[in-house]
Amino acid sequence: MLTGKQTRYLRSLAHHLDPIFQVGKGGVNDHLVRHIEEAIEKRELMKISILSNNIENPKEIGAQLAEQSGSELVQVIGKTIVLYKESRDNKTIELPR
Numbered sequence: 102m103l104t105g106k107q108t109r110y111l112r113s114l115a116h117h118l119d120p121i122f123q124v125g126k127g128g129v130n131d132h133l134v135r136h137i138e139e140a141i142e143k144r145e146l147m148k149i150s151i152l153s154n155n156i157e158n159p160k161e162i163g164a165q166l167a168e169q170s171g172s173e174l175v176q177v178i179g180k181t182i183v184l185y186k187e188s189r190d191n192k193t194i195e196l197p198r
Contacts, residue, residue, distance in 0.1 A: 103173050103185070107196045111146060111175045114194065115183045120150035124162055128155065134169045141172055141186045145194050151180040 103111070121140060122133065141147055149166065151159050163182040167174040172186035187194075 103175070103196075106198075108175055110197050111185050111194075112183065115146055115148060115175065118146065118148045118183075120148040120181060122147075122149045123152055124149060124155055124166075125152045126154040126156075128157060129162060129165050129169070134166065137166060137170045137172075137184070141170060141184060142188055143191055145188045145191070146175075146183070146185050149182040149184065151182070153180070 121144075122137060124133065137147070137149070151157075151162060155162075159180050159182065160177050163174050163177040163184075166172075166182065167184055170184065170186070172184045175183040175185050177183075185194075
């Protein structure tokens, strides 16, 4: 679990990122989760956008993606989700204590 200080720090880093993946009307599937797991191992922090043709609740999608990919849900704002997972091999982000 992330502390409030760590969450704020990650949100500030994610502000300048562009979304890498999009969740469309098909919703969350195994294929999408597998790609997110591979990408988040390299990047540690990523944004995912939800397209307007998806009618599901963005907070539910964010929680589902975080749980299935083994990452932390940093923020859901509008239709944008921010996920974080500490990388085993490519650690670049140093979280505040």
